[in-house]
Amino acid sequence: MLCIKCGKNIADSSAYCNYCGKKQSEDKKVKYHKRERGSGTIYQDKRYKKPWLAFAPSSRYGKGRQYIGCYATRNEARAALEEFNKNGRPELYNATLADIYEMWSKIHFNSVSYSAVKLYSSMWKRFKNVQDLPVRELRTAHIQEIVNSATSKSSAEIIKAMAVMLCKFAMENDIVVKNYAEFVKVPKFEKKEKRIFTAEEIASLWKCSNQKPVQAVLFMIYTGFRIGEVLALRVEDVHLSEGYIIGGEKTEAGKNRIVPIPPSIPELKTFLRQWCSEIGSGRLFPMSHQRFREDIFNAALSTSDIAPEGLTPHCTRHTFASLSSASGIKPESLQKIIGHANYSTTAEVYIHQDIAKLIEEMSKIKR
Incomplete structure (x- = not known):
């Protein structure tokens, strides 16, 4: 048979041309039918580990499209969207930051020291104004305000790190698609000379x-x-x-x-x-x-x-x-x-x- 690119004779049923290296048969692209209007949206974003994102139809709740979750394959995203359209939002869809903290702490506190547990528990009090906010509505500005209220660089860094972990936990459970805490800036603090005993x-x-x-x-x-x-x-x-x-x-x-x-x-x-x-x-x-x-x-x-x-x-x-x-x-x-x-x-x-x-x-x- 002849190579489809250079035209030279190659062995029958060859997958590639041994002269120019051209693949002899093109992979057929899977065609996906356009989704029915009002049934939701699925699209791919390769920046994420699970690149297929599913969103509920915008007209259903009157607030623009609502994020459902991210999935490894298009089929998984489609199945999740069909399940959503059939049975409504997933169980954790409206989880508040307090709900996420409770679930996260039960796991994370088992792997850290007693002093770290005390520190996280103390820092959690700084989140009191957003504890009842649905985590999917949490944005960088909310966390930035908390970080800005810190009295030292170390406490500001701990607050940010804790927020990053909470948002990451929410991402792992397909509640949010973006970790807004990662965009928080730790403000500069004037370095104070430590007092010692004379x-x-x-x-x-x-x-x-x-x-x-x-x-x-x-x-x-x-x-x-x-x-x-x-x-x-x-x-x-x-x-x-x-x-x-x-x-x-x-x-x-x-x-x-x-x-x-x-x-x-x-x-x-x-x-x-x-x-x-x-x-x-x-x-x-x-x-x-x-x-x-x-x-x-x-x-x-x-x-x-x-x-x-x-x-x-x-x-x-x-x-x-x-x-x-x-x-x-x-x-x-x-x-x-x-x-x-x-x-x-x-x-x-x-x-x-x-x-x-x-x-x-x-x-x-x-x-």
Whole structure:
């Protein structure tokens, strides 16, 4: 037979010409009949993983065409549209943002830490003005307003990230076709210098170190634990004879890390021994974040006559980092002790710290 393009002789039934490579038979395109007027719309948008989008007929609800869902094939989209025309909107069509949050949280909270759950739950309160809004009506402007109300860059980023996850969950369940949260802009915030405890304030704390609230603040200053990490510490995490504590959360680098007790500050062991003896078992501080702030942190400042302006429990962590740096602790050791994830490749891959070495580094911190 002859090639349909170059005209040369090729073997019968050849799929392609062995001279010019032309395919010898054209694939027949499947013809789809035009949809009946008023029965809805189906079209393909290759930007989406499931490119076939189905919309209900615009005249049915008087608001323009209504999105039904996105599907992997045209046939799936057509079946969904026929089901819609026959039985009405799908079950989740009118799901509110609160409905989506409830479904999403039941799944997502099982894979994150306790502190992350507390953080998401707290941030969800920021969405109060749109919680009852059908998620298909949620737009970038709604979320942008919430993000703009944040008081810090970190909280703004968390709000946006949470909104992105909620909208993505809605997309996965064919409720919306676009993730409007992805278009939100995080505003610029003026970077504030973090407040740390001065040498005079630390000295004031030591003068009142017979009080448990003050002891707790000193413990945080000399270990760098976050407030959530302190609240999660249990008696079995404290290894007094070996001279270290196992604790930490929030990041992979920070989880279950080894934090040595500074050998040059033996009072910390005395505090820990007393707390463990009082509790017996379980958490060292069985209380909420709010109660810890009021009954421990604020009480310690009041007892020590320290002005609370600008001081928060997290300032103890910044104070620890400053003391450690000033004491000459090696950066790679400090990063492991404090639990930051941004290790350099050399420090993370090639430097292996053992407990004895970390304790030796912590001994550089003095009162």
